[in-house]
Amino acid sequence: MRIRKQALGNRNIVGAKIEARRKELGMKQVDLLAQLQVKGIELTASGLSKLEGQLRSVNDYEVVAIAEILDVPVTWLLGKE
Numbered sequence: 001m002r003i004r005k006q007a008l009g010n011r012n013i014v015g016a017k018i019e020a021r022r023k024e025l026g027m028k029q030v031d032l033l034a035q036l037q038v039k040g041i042e043l044t045a046s047g048l049s050k051l052e053g054q055l056r057s058v059n060d061y062e063v064v065a066i067a068e069i070l071d072v073p074v075t076w077l078l079g080k081e
Contacts, residue, residue: 009055014063014077019052021070032069039065 008016022032029048036043041062043051050056067074075081 006053006055009053011056012051012054012058013079014058014066015052015054015056017077017079018066018070021072022052025070027070032066035069036062036065039069041065 022029029045029052033043033045033048043062047056051058051062063074063077067077073081
């Protein structure tokens with residue numbers, strides 16, 4: 001497992017939780033990307049890395065799809081639970 005070299009950014013509030021939950025599930029980024037693609041969301045590996053590092057903004061439909069894939073409520077990703 002690679003360690004993040006850069007500090008977290010401030011472009012979103014869900015990235016760190018997405019990364020933590022994905023790792024908790026033993027899911028690799030490529031697995032999450034594949035499941036997003038099935039849901040019609042095209043995201044590159046670089047885009048996901050930036051999203052998780054809070055260096056990229058995230059769209060509402062991406063948050064909903066990721067929450068479904070990671071089996072968590074959207075409100076949890078937003079820090080409201």
